[in-house]
Amino acid sequence: VQLVESGGGSVQAGESLTLSCLISGYYSQPGCMGWFRQTPGKEREGVAAIYSGGGRSFYADSVKGRFTISQDNTKNTLYLQMNDLKPEDTAMYYCALEECYSSTWCYDAHQGRAEFSFWGQGTQVTVS
DSSP, rough: OOEEOOOOOEEEETTTTEEEEEESSSSOOEEEEEEEOOOOOOOOEEEEEEETTTOOEETTTTTTEEEEEEEEEETTTEEEEEOSSOGGGGOOOEEEEEOOSSSHHHHHHTTTTOOOEEEEEOEEEOOO
């Protein structure tokens, strides 16, 4: 399985960006897909995650109401719509994937208590 992120860039505060994560290779459903971010010297933070078994999604408190995670199975793509971006959203953003059968596991992985097997290389988002 390979994950390739795109859509990052430099924007002004208040603007929007949509990140995409193209997933290739075989993986079984249901699964958990998530977005994480990290800045130098800080721990990786779970931004959002979605469990495809029931469509449940999870968000970090800092992005609730501004970010939306979604997936398009016909395009094998995971998205992160980011609105009203703030300077504190500046980070490298990574997508991740795990085959799982539990929304509880997906939530735990989003919180950092479980580990995804597959990761992308990241896309940089800079907000000034």
